[in-house]
Amino acid sequence: MTIDLKTVKHISKLARISLEEKKAEKLADDMNSIFEFIEKLNELKTENVEPLTSIAETTLRFREDKITSDNIREKILKNSPEKK
């Protein structure tokens, strides 16, 4: 399988990263060499294997929905690029 320029551009749209034409070509090359390496997984038969989704075998904990922090509105807003 090869990833063509059109696919790279489509993925960059999905990822919300603008790409110059030249960089897109380089990225296609890089992605192809990485996927060539990833294709190795196809050697394995995995029909009957359960996917491992989390290493921590715990059920997610619930907590009460209540505010625990102080009023940090100003501190948070300090990080915003622009504010009204």
Next chain:
Amino acid sequence: MTDITSLSLFELIKNIKEKKISSNEAAKSFVDRSQKSKKLNAYVTENFENCLKLSKEFDNKPNYDLKLPGIPIAVKDLFCTNEVRTTAGSNILNNFVPSYESTVTQNIWNEGGILLGKLNCDEFAMGSSNETSFFGNVQNPIAKDLVPGGSSGGSSSALAANLTPVTIGTDTGGSIRQPASFTGTVGLKPTYGSCSRYGIVAFASSLDQAGPMSKDVKDSSILLEVISSFDKKDSTSIDFKRNNYSSELTRNIKGIKIGIPKEYRVDKMPDEIENLWKKGIEYAKDCGAEIIDISLPHTSYALPTYYIVAPAEASSNLARYDGVKYGLRSSGESLIDMYEKTRSEGFGEEVKRRIMIGTYVLSSGYYDAYYLKAQKVRQLIKKDFDEAYNKVDAILTPSTPSSAFKIGEKSNDPVSMYLNDIFTVPVNLAGLPGISIPAGRDKNNYPLGLQIIGKPFDEQTVLNIAYSMEEKINYKNNITDWWME
């Protein structure tokens, strides 16, 4: 009196408790040495003045019952520190000042530690050489123009150069153990769920884990004891009984069974790594361990699995950097245009590469073929370890397939860079604890490390084996201060 900065953490604590050194004297020594070491580029943000001030406050009202009484410590710039800039090595967070503290760093301050500064790292911890940092390369104090490893490269450099008595890093695929191996230092990645991920800039949430980096094994046990804690703020934090790692540390490992996995003998592995491993096996035997050959049959699938799982999780985690609430914002003609330009200008090449891979493997039509497949193989890799641990207590391998390389040597070939993590990645995929200890040198006199992998939550055995072998190996870094101004 020897130089304060060359003391181990254990010795420094002892001297402070015995009032032979004050916290302020220690802080001054590390600040002074750090200021003369700018050529290493280990720091992204210095906290020197505040550190000196806080050390004086400690001396005025000392509490010697704390585990890190007035000890100055620099940390990787991936940990959010309240009101101190936190960049994750990225342009997109260049001006980000958190309004909260990561649990791991909070644990350090609660025990008397004082922030010295924030240390350079690969951008969003994606890299094995610190070359992807927006803030530039970091020098390895072992030799000029040598990479310090990555992603915790500022941490390993600062530690080996005696700019901080100990430090903390994060390890997603080897980012603590590989830089430790490259700099002749000790680095421990704890079991997934031991150290809280709260307040650590997220890379791959199912793999990320914080851990100690130190000059010797005992120091790592002291720091692990401080940072490992159950935390309600991290939904994957695990509530288990943690040891008093430093007081339970013992060199007596008689009868411990150590497995040697044949699949780690990889193609084109340099002879010096093979020899180091053989020597390591002899050291382990000398320590009283029983050596058992084991098989981890899916080892060669670990890296391809990792390079699906980690980018997939990263692409999802990094979706939050959009120029709206915080961080860099580029101007655009529309909202979408602003997003796209911000992310294009804010992220470096490696991060973009991984976001693209992650987006692709999660995209409609490819999810089953890549992401689901990788999760299934991840299960097989974990099962390999589960089975091995029916027979052995721990596993011994090399930490890396080579010693530190030159800056620029591998930065144009992503796959060759990824191969650096071949021995460390399986440990993250299986969520196990692993430590790298310095064990020898290559033909250039660059350090080489051995890795000890343990059962889940059995950091104590990992530390004990490392502590025992460390004494036999008797490795000492030979640092010449070539970078000093």
